Amino acid sequence: MIDLKQIKEEYQELLTKLTDPELISRWEEFQSLSKRRSTLEKIMQVAQDLEETKQKIQENLEIISSPEDPELSSLAQTELEALKDREGALQKELEQQLKKGTQSTPGAVILEIRAGTGGEEAALFAFDLFTMYRKYANQQGWKDTILDQNLTEQGGLKEGSIEFEGETVFENLQYEGGVHRVQRIPATEKAGRIHTSTASVAMLPKPTKTELQINPSDLKIETTTSSGPGGQNVNKRQTAVRVVYIPTGLMVVSQISRNQQKNKDFAIALISAKILAQKREEEQKKLSSDRKAQIGWAKRAEKIRTYNFPQDRITDHRIEKSWHGLEKILGGELSPIVQALQEYREKHSLTP
Numbered sequence: 001m002i003d004l005k006q007i008k009e010e011y012q013e014l015l016t017k018l019t020d021p022e023l024i025s026r027w028e029e030f031q032s033l034s035k036r037r038s039t040l041e042k043i044m045q046v047a048q049d050l051e052e053t054k055q056k057i058q059e060n061l062e063i064i065s066s067p068e069d070p071e072l073s074s075l076a077q078t079e080l081e082a083l084k085d086r087e088g089a090l091q092k093e094l095e096q097q098l099k100k101g102t103q104s105t106p107g108a109v110i111l112e113i114r115a116g117t118g119g120e121e122a123a124l125f126a127f128d129l130f131t132m133y134r135k136y137a138n139q140q141g142w143k144d145t146i147l148d149q150n151l152t153e154q155g156g157l158k159e160g161s162i163e164f165e166g167e168t169v170f171e172n173l174q175y176e177g178g179v180h181r182v183q184r185i186p187a188t189e190k191a192g193r194i195h196t197s198t199a200s201v202a203m204l205p206k207p208t209k210t211e212l213q214i215n216p217s218d219l220k221i222e223t224t225t226s227s228g229p230g231g232q233n234v235n236k237r238q239t240a241v242r243v244v245y246i247p248t249g250l251m252v253v254s255q256i257s258r259n260q261q262k263n264k265d266f267a268i269a270l271i272s273a274k275i276l277a278q279k280r281e282e283e284q285k286k287l288s289s290d291r292k293a294q295i296g297w298a299k300r301a302e303k304i305r306t307y308n309f310p311q312d313r314i315t316d317h318r319i320e321k322s323w324h325g326l327e328k329i330l331g332g333e334l335s336p337i338v339q340a341l342q343e344y345r346e347k348h349s350l351t352p
Contacts, residue, residue, distance in 0.1 A: 011040045050090040108165040108206040110273045118197025123156025125182040126199035135332025142166030147266040175341045177203040184309035204273035220244040243267040319344045
């Protein structure tokens with residue numbers, strides 16, 4: 001039984017806290033409370049719709065049981081079937097909303113994209129994915145920040161990292177980790193042969209200050225000269241920043257900005273996400289090993305999706321489903337794929 005009264009009380013408490021003028025200076029807390037308020041509003045709306053539907057069902061049952069007006073009774077019976085269908089749909093939606101409400105999901109994630117096998121064509125494909133996710137983020141109204149971007153002379157992407165921040169960002173991007181494969185004819189291919197290349201995507205939830213605390217002495221921070229495609233120096237000043245996590249040797253470099261402090265902030269954000277990802281991976285290994293049927297949290301070596309240009313088709317191998325219209329998808333129209341993955345997970349009761 002849902003304690004709607006308790007939910008309403010929590011909601012009112014949140015509203016009171018959000019009116020505190022000093023809260024805006026505590027940005028992470030403000031974001032967390034705002035997100036919780038939005039979650040509770042959705043739960044209350046669905047719960048209210050469900051309660052009203054149940055009330056209408058009861059009213060119709062009373063009409064049906066009364067023999068005074070056969071015609072009205074017949075109409076009530078017809079309406080009752082539709083109301084019961086709506087009741088079932090609302091009950092399912094409420095369960096999903098309550099499940100989301102009890103889960104702690106990150107408000108920001110980092111996507112790390114690397115060119116795989118296939119040389120320059122793999123780098124060009126990696127850049128296509130990099131652009132696709134940014135366009136999708138723009139459609140969703142998310143904030144995106146490029147943390148690092150290492151380009152080739154032909155405009156391909158060797159490796160790059162983007163931070164996305166906004167509502168449902170984790171929910172929508174959590175299944176993107178893994179190997180993405182492309183099959184197409186490169187522009188330089190005179191014989192018209194189809195080439196197969198790959199790029200890997202890693203989805204890293206961005207940790208909050210309370211979720212991950214790093215001892216400053218565990219970080220080695222160095223500055224270096226930024227380099228462009230082909231290795232030439234694009235900025236003689238030492239604006240690039242290299243950060244090493246001493247306990248594990250994990251290292252990241254950021255040189256996207258001409259501002260050294262920004263590159264330092266970007267590098268620390270990236271290495272923090274990687275440290276958290278490693279910790280979570282270690283925790284996952286301690287849990288049950290019976291996880292092969294689950295989607296999401298894919299290993300980097302696992303091929304999850306193929307982009308077939310000659311057939312204008314994209315296939316997600318985890319759910320064995322395909323879509324046509326590659327240009328639209330690479331243009332940021334990812335919603336049909338995201339929705340299909342979410343529906344598959346709900347249907348199969350999968351947990352990450």
